[in-house]
Amino acid sequence: MVLSEQPPTPAEFIDLRARAGWGRIDEATARRSLQAAAFSVSLRRDDRLVGFARVMGDGVLYFYLADVVIDPEFRGGGHGDALMRAITGYFDRAALPGATITLVAMPGRESFYERFGFVRCPNGPFGDGMHYTRAPAPEPMDSSTVEAR
Ligand SMILES: CC(C)(COP(=O)(O)OP(=O)(O)OC[C@H]1O[C@@H](n2cnc3c(N)ncnc32)[C@H](O)[C@@H]1OP(=O)(O)O)[C@@H](O)C(=O)NCCC(=O)NCCS
Numbered sequence: 001m002v003l004s005e006q007p008p009t010p011a012e013f014i015d016l017r018a019r020a021g022w023g024r025i026d027e028a029t030a031r032r033s034l035q036a037a038a039f040s041v042s043l044r045r046d047d048r049l050v051g052f053a054r055v056m057g058d059g060v061l062y063f064y065l066a067d068v069v070i071d072p073e074f075r076g077g078g079h080g081d082a083l084m085r086a087i088t089g090y091f092d093r094a095a096l097p098g099a100t101i102t103l104v105a106m107p108g109r110e111s112f113y114e115r116f117g118f119v120r121c122p123n124g125p126f127g128d129g130m131h132y133t134r135a136p137a138p139e140p141m142d143s144s145t146v147e148a149r
Helices: 008-017 027-035 077-093 111-116
Strands: 003-004 038-047 050-056 062-070 099-103
Touching: 003 077, 003 111, 008 050, 027 038, 038 062, 038 077, 050 077, 062 077
Parallel strands: 062 099
Antiparallel strands: 003 038, 038 050, 050 062
């Protein structure tokens, strides 16, 4: 496995998302989304993208961990752990005093993130996490590829 701090190509990102059951996005959306990241980490085996994580934000005060995904064929092998070590290393280097570093875990994934220094809200200085309910819903997906995210 080769870990790099390079984003995937749009085509790789589209393919990995689809393999993870997150649905299909178009190339322009993938390109724009990838370019907006403050930090990305990719994991490849034999030039195939098998893992990806990235952080959105300003790179100094505000950070949002947006994606952590391992190809379903490669889960359970310590690769998610490797991605998260790269991500927390980035936080430790880049975040200035008073920085806010957040994520929104999918149900059941909280304990995965607790291994890496995250705590559930409300805790510490924060109240409940919140999200905007009027965001557009995801496109319907092919049910054969859907897995709980
Ligand atoms: C979550 C995910 C990234 C973990 O990757 P992985 O390569 O399977 O994880 P690892 O093999 O590195 O596991 C590292 C540790 O985390 C634990 N872990 C793995 N998945 C977990 C989960 N869903 N919940 C809690 N703990 C988990 C493992 O048991 C392991 O602990 P151990 O070392 O004590 O055995 C992967 O399952 C995935 O891509 N899931 C779908 C996408 C997703 O849910 N992303 C998070 C969205 S919030």
